[in-house]
Amino acid sequence: MSQAMNPTRSTTTAWASLTAHFEAIKDRTLRELFDTDPERAARYSLEGTGLFVDFSKNRITDETLQLLQRLAKESGLRSKIDAMFSGEKINITENRAVLHVALRAPKGEAIIVDGVDVVPEVHAVLDKMSGFADRVRSGDWKGFTGKPIKTVVNVGIGGSDLGPVMAYEALRHYSQRSLAFRFVSNVDGTDIAEATYDLDPETTLFLVASKTFTTLETMTNAHSARTWLLESANGLKNEKAVANHFVAISTNEKEVAKFGIDTENMFGFWDWVGGRYSMDSAIGLSTMLAIGPEKFRQMLAGFHAMDDHFRTAPFEENLPVIMALLSIWYNDFFGAQTAAVLPYEQYLKRFPAYLQQLTMESNGKHVQLSGDPVTQNTGAIYWGEPGTNGQHSFYQLIHQGTRLIPCDFIGFSRSLNPIDTHHDILIANVFAQAEALAFGKTAEQVKAEGTADWLVPHRVFEGNRPSNVILAKELTPEILGTLVALYEHIVFVQGVVWQIDSFDQWGVELGKVLANRIVPELQGQDELKHDSSTNALIERYRKTRSESRPG
Numbered sequence: 001m002s003q004a005m006n007p008t009r010s011t012t013t014a015w016a017s018l019t020a021h022f023e024a025i026k027d028r029t030l031r032e033l034f035d036t037d038p039e040r041a042a043r044y045s046l047e048g049t050g051l052f053v054d055f056s057k058n059r060i061t062d063e064t065l066q067l068l069q070r071l072a073k074e075s076g077l078r079s080k081i082d083a084m085f086s087g088e089k090i091n092i093t094e095n096r097a098v099l100h101v102a103l104r105a106p107k108g109e110a111i112i113v114d115g116v117d118v119v120p121e122v123h124a125v126l127d128k129m130s131g132f133a134d135r136v137r138s139g140d141w142k143g144f145t146g147k148p149i150k151t152v153v154n155v156g157i158g159g160s161d162l163g164p165v166m167a168y169e170a171l172r173h174y175s176q177r178s179l180a181f182r183f184v185s186n187v188d189g190t191d192i193a194e195a196t197y198d199l200d201p202e203t204t205l206f207l208v209a210s211k212t213f214t215t216l217e218t219m220t221n222a223h224s225a226r227t228w229l230l231e232s233a234n235g236l237k238n239e240k241a242v243a244n245h246f247v248a249i250s251t252n253e254k255e256v257a258k259f260g261i262d263t264e265n266m267f268g269f270w271d272w273v274g275g276r277y278s279m280d281s282a283i284g285l286s287t288m289l290a291i292g293p294e295k296f297r298q299m300l301a302g303f304h305a306m307d308d309h310f311r312t313a314p315f316e317e318n319l320p321v322i323m324a325l326l327s328i329w330y331n332d333f334f335g336a337q338t339a340a341v342l343p344y345e346q347y348l349k350r351f352p353a354y355l356q357q358l359t360m361e362s363n364g365k366h367v368q369l370s371g372d373p374v375t376q377n378t379g380a381i382y383w384g385e386p387g388t389n390g391q392h393s394f395y396q397l398i399h400q401g402t403r404l405i406p407c408d409f410i411g412f413s414r415s416l417n418p419i420d421t422h423h424d425i426l427i428a429n430v431f432a433q434a435e436a437l438a439f440g441k442t443a444e445q446v447k448a449e450g451t452a453d454w455l456v457p458h459r460v461f462e463g464n465r466p467s468n469v470i471l472a473k474e475l476t477p478e479i480l481g482t483l484v485a486l487y488e489h490i491v492f493v494q495g496v497v498w499q500i501d502s503f504d505q506w507g508v509e510l511g512k513v514l515a516n517r518i519v520p521e522l523q524g525q526d527e528l529k530h531d532s533s534t535n536a537l538i539e540r541y542r543k544t545r546s547e548s549r550p551g
């Protein structure tokens with residue numbers, strides 16, 4: 001890639017300094033860095049907004065941190081933060097403000113978009129959601145035949161699914177157990193078929209969640225849900241039942257009405273909320289139904305606490321800024337291609353999947369804001385699984401593979417389900433993994449255990465593998481909000497340094513357009529005009545789909 005046009009490299013002196021600094025320190029080990037600085041853990045950890053972050057096991061020195069801070073400053077981070085919080089249209093390719101922070105702004109704060117203070121609108125929707133949630137949770141909201149709702153099915157995809165399902169799983173401990181929740185996202189008919197298989201239409205409520213209300217998968221599933229409700233064996237056989245069993249969450253009133261949902265039963269949001277930043281908007285209605293309005297507001301307070309921290313803390317003490325700069329250090333200087341997020345909390349089992357959309361749809365970009373190609377790598381591949389399961393699957397590669405994989409470990413001091421010694425065992429594994437990754441086990445140590453010479457190399461752990469450890473007291477709605485906002489702002493800082501638009505997603509369009517073109521081709525016999533591979537695949541599908549099933 002050409003180096004010429006990159007503002008990050010050409011307009012920041014920090015980038016060149018970091019490149020030279022990297023050459024100077026790339027071989028220093030964490031063992032050595034810890035041995036020569038007994039205060040390292042204390043100096044390289046921060047506490048704020050209910051989170052404690054130990055970032056001492058990173059391959060950095062004071063100079064690294066100073067240079068990374070300089071990079072942030074030279075990239076204009078401060079003014080970009082101010083621009084986001086003040087409602088400027090920083091999503092330039094869609095000419096939109098980026099204001100998920102307004103979704104958790106307390107009453108009384110003012111955030112102006114196009115001359116309008118959006119905070120009162122946000123609270124009006126929250127109030128409407130709360131009234132609805134109270135009615136459903138208390139049994140006051142009745143199905144068409146007069147029965148209370150027992151199961152809520154959220155139909156959505158991407159940001160209209162991953163946030164809701166992650167938050168439901170994360171906060172299940174706080175949920176009203178008499179209500180069951182299911183999530184349908186995939187256009188694969190199996191998803192809706194299995195989700196509705198054992199449900200009773202009389203007691204089922206569908207939330208159709210779609211910012212645009214045009215997404216093919218969601219609309220296809222929503223239509224099938226309606227058919228199931230009205231026409232299945234025990235279906236309600238009356239169009240009017242839709243009003244009791246469907247609500248919509250969308251920015252598109254026209255399409256909601258076209259679908260047949262009474263817009264009275266629609267919960268709105270705004271074009272300045274990106275899909276992957278929407279779990280705390282009306283898209284979070286399933287979360288509110290599960291945990292109730294009060295706890296939902298606690299979650300918003302957690303988001304807001306991190307927003308405030310991000311907006312006001314000096315960069316040296318700013319959790320999202322520091323974590324983002326560290327991720328850039330590995331991504332662009334060490335050449336790390338992926339980043340693992342490893343929650344040691346079963347309730348956070350969907351957190352890595354949620355983060356994948358947040359990080360990769362935001363920062364998987366190949367051009368800068370100027371339209372020029374980027375000249376350094378942008379978004380890393382984020383992935384992960386809850387611990388300790390991952391340890392028995394992919395950790396081998398993190399410990400002894402040839403790739404550098406920076407890890408974020410997330411743990412809690414208290415379990416929501418304290419049973420015997422489970423939690424101590426769980427958390428011991430967080431600390432052990434971070435320690436093993438950082439310091440490894442030398443050949444001398446392995447030999448001293450009496451290992452045969454030929455086996456020694458196999459049992460050596462090089463160490464020097466970086467990680468952050470994020471600790472909080474307990475997984476509460478508030479802490480979940482704080483954690484999500486932490487990563488939202490990490491993504492923001494990365495985007496600012498890389499000078500990309502973190503808030504559009506043009507890269508998902510082409511596949512959608514081609515699929516829409518191919519659907520009728522699968523169903524018809526028209527002459528195909530694709531490449532030879534696509535033509536042959538379509539022809540094979542046409543032929544085999546009509547062959548009878550064996551047996």
Ligand code: F6P
Nearest residue numbers: 157158159160210211212215275
């Ligand atoms: O995958 C593209 C995308 O636009 C995501 O950004 C979004 O979260 C998802 O589709 C769903 O969109 P909608 O909420 O409009 O149905």
